[in-house]
Amino acid sequence: MERKRRAPVAAATITLSTALALAGTITGCTSTDNTPKWRVEVVATRPHDPGAFTEGLEADGPVLYEGTGISGHSSVVSTDLNTGAELARADLPAPLFGEGITRAGDVLWQLTWKDGLAIARNPATLAEIRTARFDGEGWGLCTRGDRVVMSDGTSTLTFRDPRTFAVTGTVTLTSHANVRLNELDCAPDGSVYANTWATDTILRIDPGTGDVLASIDASGLLPGSARTPDTDVLNGIAHLPGTDRFLLTGKKWPTSYEVRFVPA
Numbered sequence: 282m283e284r285k286r287r288a289p290v291a292a293a294t295i296t297l298s299t300a301l302a303l304a305g306t307i308t309g310c311t312s313t314d315n316t317p318k319w320r321v322e323v324v325a326t327r328p329h330d331p332g333a334f335t336e337g338l339e340a341d342g343p344v345l346y347e348g349t350g351i352s353g354h355s356s357v358v359s360t361d362l363n364t365g366a367e368l369a370r371a372d373l374p375a376p377l378f379g380e381g382i383t384r385a386g387d388v389l390w391q392l393t394w395k396d397g398l399a400i401a402r403n404p405a406t407l408a409e410i411r412t413a414r415f416d417g418e419g420w421g422l423c424t425r426g427d428r429v430v431m432s433d434g435t436s437t438l439t440f441r442d443p444r445t446f447a448v449t450g451t452v453t454l455t456s457h458a459n460v461r462l463n464e465l466d467c468a469p470d471g472s473v474y475a476n477t478w479a480t481d482t483i484l485r486i487d488p489g490t491g492d493v494l495a496s497i498d499a500s501g502l503l504p505g506s507a508r509t510p511d512t513d514v515l516n517g518i519a520h521l522p523g524t525d526r527f528l529l530t531g532k533k534w535p536t537s538y539e540v541r542f543v544p545a
Contacts, residue, residue: 316456318545319485319497324526325539328365331511334532337382337391337422337464338517341404344368345519345528348382348391355379357391357407362521371407381422381464385429385443392419392431399446413446421475423467430473430488432462438473438488452491457484466518466527474527479514483529485542498545499529502538509533 329335337348337357345362349355353375359368373379373393380392388401388410399413421432428449429441436458440450454460463478472494473486481500484493499515513532520527521539530537 316493317495319495319542320545321499321540322543323538323540327537329530329534329537331533331535335517335530336380338519339383340519340521341384346382348379350379352376352378357382369407380419383422383424385424392422394419420463421465423465425467432465434461436460455491456493464516464518466520468520474518476516481515497542503534
């Protein structure tokens with residue numbers, strides 16, 4: 282996503298009682314928020330392309346797929362999950378802005394941001410097979426069983442047919458209504474894990490009900506000494522097959538982090 286800046290806030294004087302009352306209205310900080318709190322436990326680190334504006338990350342067997350954004354610099358790349366060796370690459374022509382990716386059967390779907398275009402690719406060669414149109418914005422993708430799950434920058438997830446990309450249903454979060462769901466991962470436990478733009482929070486979601494099962498604090502992964510003016514937000518989550526671990530990274534981060542999610 283494009284970088285957004287917060288507007289300056291005018292100074293104000295309030296009483297302690299007013300401050301406490303206001304605190305109860307802030308999304309994610311409410312006193313009635315009983316969402317279980319988790320954190321990340323770093324197990325290992327891996328190098329990551331610091332030029333990659335990461336929009337999608339998915340591990341499929343021994344292959345890691347990564348989709349990147351920015352018009353004129355968008356691509357999808359497959360690498361060997363263990364060695365990092367590049368296996369295939371496909372670049373998107375400008376003005377297309379690449380977004381989320383997911384392996385769905387015999388195709389790899391790649392989203393575009395505002396162009397309403399989804400591209401079905403050969404998972405081995407990343408060559409384009411066909412395209413499909415969709416309404417609205419494209420942000421994240423993952424595959425759960427016979428459904429592709431898509432985010433559009435709101436608190437709603439859309440389910441799509443893995444062959445035609447047609448809409449088959451939606452679910453909206455029952456809490457955390459103001460979050461902007463971004464990159465997604467459909468984990469073997471049946472949950473959907475979602476980066477929330479532009480924060481260091483990952484939500485674990487029940488895609489059947491829209492319930493938020495856990496809020497995961499992923500702050501502090503990338504140290505300040507590793508940040509540059511180009512370093513952007515946390516974005517990129519991929520379950521590592523056969524393990525209890527996930528791979529996390531961010532836009533133009535020099536490092537990916539192999540982590541476990543544990544109770545805070």
